[in-house]
Amino acid sequence: MAEDLRDKLGAQHLPLRDQVLAALRTAIIDGDYLPGERLTEDRLAEDFGVSRNPVREALRVAEAEGFVVILPRRGAVVASPSSGTIADMFAVRERLEALAARLAAERATAADVASLRALLEQGREATQRQDLARVAELNSTLHLRILQISGNPWLSSIAKSLYLHVQWVFRLGAAERAPHSWAEHIQLVDAIESGDGDRAERAALDHLDAASAAAFENAEGGYGTR
Amino acid sequence: MAEDLRDKLGAQHLPLRDQVLAALRTAIIDGDYLPGERLTEDRLAEDFGVSRNPVREALRVAEAEGFVVILPRRGAVVASPSSGTIADMFAVRERLEALAARLAAERATAADVASLRALLEQGREATQRQDLARVAELNSTLHLRILQISGNPWLSSIAKSLYLHVQWVFRLGAAERAPHSWAEHIQLVDAIESGDGDRAERAALDHLDAASAAAFENAEGGYGTR
DNA sequence: TGATTGTTCTTCGTATACACTTTGTCCCGA
DNA sequence: TCGGGACAAAGTGTATACGAAGAACAATCA
Numbered sequence: 337m338a339e340d341l342r343d344k345l346g347a348q349h350l351p352l353r354d355q356v357l358a359a360l361r362t363a364i365i366d367g368d369y370l371p372g373e374r375l376t377e378d379r380l381a382e383d384f385g386v387s388r389n390p391v392r393e394a395l396r397v398a399e400a401e402g403f404v405v406i407l408p409r410r411g412a413v414v415a416s417p418s419s420g421t422i423a424d425m426f427a428v429r430e431r432l433e434a435l436a437a438r439l440a441a442e443r444a445t446a447a448d449v450a451s452l453r454a455l456l457e458q459g460r461e462a463t464q465r466q467d468l469a470r471v472a473e474l475n476s477t478l479h480l481r482i483l484q485i486s487g488n489p490w491l492s493s494i495a496k497s498l499y500l501h502v503q504w505v506f507r508l509g510a511a512e513r514a515p516h517s518w519a520e521h522i523q524l525v526d527a528i529e530s531g532d533g534d535r536a537e538r539a540a541l542d543h544l545d546a547a548s549a550a551a552f553e554n555a556e557g558g559y560g561t562r
Numbered sequence: 563m564a565e566d567l568r569d570k571l572g573a574q575h576l577p578l579r580d581q582v583l584a585a586l587r588t589a590i591i592d593g594d595y596l597p598g599e600r601l602t603e604d605r606l607a608e609d610f611g612v613s614r615n616p617v618r619e620a621l622r623v624a625e626a627e628g629f630v631v632i633l634p635r636r637g638a639v640v641a642s643p644s645s646g647t648i649a650d651m652f653a654v655r656e657r658l659e660a661l662a663a664r665l666a667a668e669r670a671t672a673a674d675v676a677s678l679r680a681l682l683e684q685g686r687e688a689t690q691r692q693d694l695a696r697v698a699e700l701n702s703t704l705h706l707r708i709l710q711i712s713g714n715p716w717l718s719s720i721a722k723s724l725y726l727h728v729q730w731v732f733r734l735g736a737a738e739r740a741p742h743s744w745a746e747h748i749q750l751v752d753a754i755e756s757g758d759g760d761r762a763e764r765a766a767l768d769h770l771d772a773a774s775a776a777a778f779e780n781a782e783g784g785y786g787t788r
Numbered sequence: 789t790g791a792t793t794g795t796t797c798t799t800c801g802t803a804t805a806c807a808c809t810t811t812g813t814c815c816c817g818a
Numbered sequence: 819t820c821g822g823g824a825c826a827a828a829g830t831g832t833a834t835a836c837g838a839a840g841a842a843c844a845a846t847c848a
Contacts, residue, residue, distance in 0.1 A: 351634055352801065353622065376829065387802050389615070392830095393622045396579070400626045402719075408577055409809050409830055424714040427665075431657040439653075488650040494720055577831065602798065613833045618800095635799055635840050 356384050357394040364403050364414055365504045371416035375404060401497055403504075417505050425501055426548040430541060432495040433479070437524060437540035438533040439486035448485045452525045455481065459518050471517075476503065478521060482528070505551060520546060582610050583620035590629050590640055591730045597642035601630060627723055629730075643731050651727055652774040656767060658721040659705070663750060663766035664759040665712035674711045678751045681707065685744050697743075702729065704747060708754070731777060746772060 360380070363369050380391045395412050398404045404412045417425075440448075455478045462470040479499060483492040520543040527536040586606070589595050606617045621638050624630045630638045666674075681704045688696040705725060709718040746769040753762040
């Protein structure tokens, strides 16, 4: 299946370590590997059907990204986002996404705005259909798209990784807080379209505040094993 | 604190890959490996006197941190910070360090402030002695210390990595812009000591603006080979 | 001159080996 | 019964070797 495609395309041979890393990330975010769970190299190698080397390389990067903690000579365990660090994450994310919104407002082309509006529309439909998984996915896509429009690669990559962690926390908690999000999203896109950086920044902050509050409600329940 | 525990558990045998990573980072920052330079695994392994495996793992992390670019099947080259990304870096750093300054102001203990003051004093002396290397080092230490005082590990680690990159750009450019920095630093520490978050944030922004301007002057000359 | 073909260098993945730590277990003695 | 220490097992850290495949570069030929 995929192999034929990859071979045919030849040039973009995705190294195994990257595939392993991606698989590991999503496995952790999806909760297949729970916080505190021990990840031995052999086991991961077997799970992904590769040898230890690609696994090790993926683990190092996953550590740098904060998804796992590596204890010297004891191996890797899935990191446990404590409720302390959730607040910290949102504090940073707030600043970063506010900046992204401002930059996006200042730089967005008509096409950019159109793509955002399209996402908004799809989000509205999915919400109507009660398709929560799709809503969550569109939510991600929208935020990531804004980061991309900001045109600042540093901002984009940092905020993206932070964003993945937020998703992780959300999944570990339960609900996805679908309903109120989208009204704020519309405000945000409106602001970006207006080209008014201050306004966009304010809209992003409002949205993030609400998201942060919701995250904390989720967090109350506690997640993750020790 | 936690450190004693770690030592007690005997985990102070820092893995080769970490040593390699640290050495690689400093080699790149110090300009021993210039932007665009090709880094073959064998060569690095030989340079550091280790086998290829630790080198590979270090390279992946260095890639994640943005110090090298890895082209599939072609290996690693030292990344080239273009003048576009310098502006981007400062835009992000400004937000992050402003937040750090605010948090530091809100959370700093008397001991924290004392340690900052001590650094300031050492900086003054070093400046007087024209010991530029030491001044640059103290500059880093001060900023890193403020990040640490902010007590937000995400903020701290992200800003730290960004900070390393800024240092890198500075070294590649020439001068270290020693003189005016310290007056701003004093303002910043004063603000932190006052406990006034707004004021601390403003001081950080002022400082960063100046630093950014200086960086751009340096950048004019151009750096990095292709 | 220009395209094609080899050759070589290097990375990528695999496999293997072994030292060393940590951990867990079991047995012994108090 | 409870500790403590010897012992075994598991797993990481590191080195090494090898085959496959891609990329770059030089040589060859039309």
